[in-house]
Amino acid sequence: MKPETDHESNSASLISRIISGDPRAVARAISKVEDSSHDAAALMKEVFPHSGKGLVIGITGAPGAGKSSLVDKLALFYRARKERVGIVAVDPSSPFSGGAILGDRIRMQALGLDKGVFIRSMATRGNLGGLARATVDAVSILDAAGYEKVVVETVGVGQDEVEIVKAADVCVVVLVPGMGDDIQAIKAGIMEIADIFVINKADREGVYSTEKELEALLSLAHREDGWQPPIVKTVATENKGISDLASAIERYRDFHFSSDLGNQRRRAVARWRILELLREKLVSRTLDSESASEKLDSLTDEVARRQRDPYSAVDELMNGERQS
C-alpha cells in the first residue's frame, strides 16, 4: 500500500482529474463510492453536475445468454469510432464462483489493455446493501469523465439488477434461441423494461421460434411511449449483428430524448436514486454508534432464539436513536 500523496487526497484535484478523463482518478472515485467512503458524498455532489452527456446502455438477460461477449464486441465497435467506453459489470459476489468471475475478468483484460476502455466490476456488498446505489454512482463517474458510452451489464433478474438496468438511457435484453417454453425465463420483471431485444447466438437452432414467441409477446404489450422494441439478431462471438445493435441503440436514443416520456423516465430514475440513497443513509445513521451496534448484536441474539420478534427489535433500535 502506497501512502496517499497530498495530490491524491485532495478532492478538488480528484474531481478535476476525473473531469479530464484520468482513468486512475476514475478508479479511485469508484472505489470510494463502492466502499461508502466518508468523502464519497462530497465527491458525488461534484461529479453529478458533470454527468448526463454520455449514453448509458444497460444490458441484461438470462445467465448464459452471452452478454459479456456482446458487451465486448459492442465496445470494440464504439472504439473503432474513436469513442471511449466505460463498462460496469455487476457481479453478485460469490466465493464459490470465483472461477467463473475470474474467467470474465481475464477475458476483459484483453479489452482492458485499450486505454479508451474502462472496465470495472461491482460486487454485492454485505447485508447493508448499497450495490445498486454504488453502481449508478460508478456510471455517473464514468459519464462525468467523458466516456461517450457507458455500458452497465447485469446478471439475473433480481430487483436490484432490474433497477440498475432501468436507470440506463437504453435497456437491452439479451435472449438466446431454443429457450423453448422457457422464454418465460426472461419474463420476470425484465420483459417490460426492454427498449431493444437481442437474440444472441442466432446461428443456433430455434432462432425462428424464439423470434416468433417474442413477437407474440410483444404484440400483447403496449408501451405508453409508443416505441416498438426492435428485435436484433447477433452472433457476438463472430461479431455478427453488432452494428445492427448499435443502430437500434441510436434510434432509441433519438426517440427517447425527443419524447416527453423520456422525462418521465428520468424522473422515475431520479426518484429511485434518492430513495436508495435515503435508505442507506438512514440505516447507517441509526447504526453508526458503538452502542447501537452492540444493541443490534444483542437484539439479533434474542430474535434468533425467538425470545423477541423482529418488529419490537426494530422499535427498540429506533427508540434508541431518538434518545441519543
Next chain:
Amino acid sequence: MKPETDHESNSASLISRIISGDPRAVARAISKVEDSSHDAAALMKEVFPHSGKGLVIGITGAPGAGKSSLVDKLALFYRARKERVGIVAVDPSSPFSGGAILGDRIRMQALGLDKGVFIRSMATRGNLGGLARATVDAVSILDAAGYEKVVVETVGVGQDEVEIVKAADVCVVVLVPGMGDDIQAIKAGIMEIADIFVINKADREGVYSTEKELEALLSLAHREDGWQPPIVKTVATENKGISDLASAIERYRDFHFSSDLGNQRRRAVARWRILELLREKLVSRTLDSESASEKLDSLTDEVARRQRDPYSAVDELMNGERQS
C-alpha cells in the same frame, strides 16, 4: 367490498384464528404484512412467538428449471403423509408477463383445492421495497398457523431472492441438464447457499455432464459446517425422485438442528430480518408526512433535470425530518 365484521377487525381474534390454522385468517394476515397495514406490526409481534415449529424449505434456481412442478410434487408428497403445506411463491410483478404468471396460478389452483395446502404468491411492490420482509413475514404466519412444511419458491438470482431463500431452514437449488457452459448460470450468489442440489428434468440429455460439472464445483467448495450438499436427480413432471428429495431435506434438517452452525445461521437470518425491517421503517418514517412527500417530489424533479445531485437531495430530506 364487504364491511369488516367486529370479529374480523379484532386482532386478538385474528391471531387466535391463525394459531388454530384457519386459512382465511392466514390469508388476511398475509395481506396485512404485504400491504404494510397499520396493524401489521402488532400482528407480527403476536405471530412470531408461535413460529419456529414448521420446517421452512427454500427452493430456487434458474428460470425454466421446473421449480414450480417440483414444488407441486413435493407438496403432494407431504400431503400423502398428512402434513399441511404452505407455499409462498415470489413473483416479481410484471404487467407484461401476466400470461405466464396466470398460468402458474391456474396450475396451482389444482393443488389449491386441497384444504391442507395454502398457496400465496408475493409480488414485487413499488420502489419502497419490502418484498423480502413481507415474504419472510408470510412464512412466519404460515409457520405459526401450524403448517408443518412451508415452501418458499423464488425465481431468479437477485439479491432479494437470494436473501429470502437463505432465510429458510433448508435451501434447495434446482438445475437442469444441458446447461453446458452455462452452469455458471446458477453461479451468481446461489451456489454457495445450496444445502441440496436438484437436477430436475433428469431424463434429458446432458444429465451426466451437468452432474460431473456440479461435483467438480462442489469439490472446490468447503462449507464451514462440514455438510456435503447432496445432488438429487428428479423428473418432477413424472413424479420421479421426489421422495429422494424429501429424504435429503430431512437429513439436512437433522444435521442443521444438531449443529452449532445452525445457530450461526439463525443469527444471520435474524440480523437480516431486523435490518430489512429497520430500513423500511426508517424510510417510511422519514417520508410519512405530506410535506416530506411533497419535498420528495420537488427534489425528484430537480435531480431529474440535473439541477441537484441525489446526495444533497437526501441531505435535505434527512434535515427536514430532524426539524419536524
